[in-house]
Amino acid sequence: MTTTTQIQANRDNAQLSTGPRTPEGKSVVKWNAFRHGLLSREVVIQAGEGKESKAEFRTFFRLLWDNLQPEGPLEEILVERIAVCYWRLRRVLRCEIGEIRKKLDAASWRELFARADQVCEARKSLILNESKQTLKKNSFGLQYLIEFLEEVKSEVEEEGHVSERTQERLSDHFGDDENGIASWCFVFSRMAREGPGGPEDNTNRPSDTPSPEKCKEMILKLIDEEKKKMEGLKAIVEENEGLEADARSASYVLPPKETADKILRYETTIERQLYRALNQLERLQRQRRGEVVPPPISVEVAAYTPA
Secondary structure, X not given: OOOHHHHHHHXXXXXXXXXXXXXXXXHHHOOHHHOOXXXXXXXXXXXXXXXXXXXXXXXXXXXXXXXXOOOOHHHHHHHHHHHHHHHXXXXXXXXXXXXXXXXXXXXXXXXXXXXXXXXXXXXXXXXXXXXXXXXXXXXXXXXXXXXXXXXXXXHHHHHOOOOHHHHHHHHHHHXXXXXXXXXXXXXXXXHHHEEOOEEOOOOOOOOOOOOHHHHHHHHHHHHHHHHXXXXXXXXXXXXXXXXXXXXXXXXXXXXXXXXXXXXXXXXXXXXXXXXXXXXXXXXXXXXXXXXOOOOOOOOOOOOOOOO
16 A cells, blocks of 8 residues: 555655746647647648648648637647648638649640641642631641741752752742742742753853852842741741730639639638637636637528529
């Protein structure tokens, strides 16, 4: 049996371990009871896609705890429930943003693929004037024309003129108008290749006929001018496409109706739980302070029904 001396010794020893006495120590141990709280432990997504910060939740929980100052297990449980409700409400906003972002991204990709398909179809039927115009109304098509002109320019710098095959492609891409780039390139290329006596005959060239080097210079000038024109047109088209994209984005800033209804139902349920916990906590704290608290008023709230 325990003797009186042992009982007194145990009492004396207990007085030596009454817990922390400094404000810093008390601030640390006050979380011991909730270190393994079920709600706090389960609410944070701790792995995989959508992982959340446990430290961020703890920081928020501490601020809420310090502000509401719960006493007793019931008040502590209500503060924990309030923290969990706020954390879940934050997910509602993340979900809404994700749905809007998904819709915007899908629309952007559809637009890019549509423009790329237009260019591919136009390149298959360049003999049609409509196809030529399609290339000039599309930033992808204009970039294709600019790169094609770069290819022609490289050939002229190397050969001094435009080959027959490249001449055909110039006509396909830019038409064979009398004053167009294809027609003038044809004229200067023929002058560069042929003299008055026939092909590759430059011995009896009249004095007013430009030299092959001059012809080459004129072809390169024509290509640079056409390229500059295409680049200016591309800047205008890209600006218009950007304005269209902005207008499309503005029309997608709300999630689809079905998703919006689901989000609103979920948000309404959490807010109802949050306000109930806040009200219960307030009543408990007022009762603890000795205030007269009237009985709660029961109000039936109609469930949200989407139109």
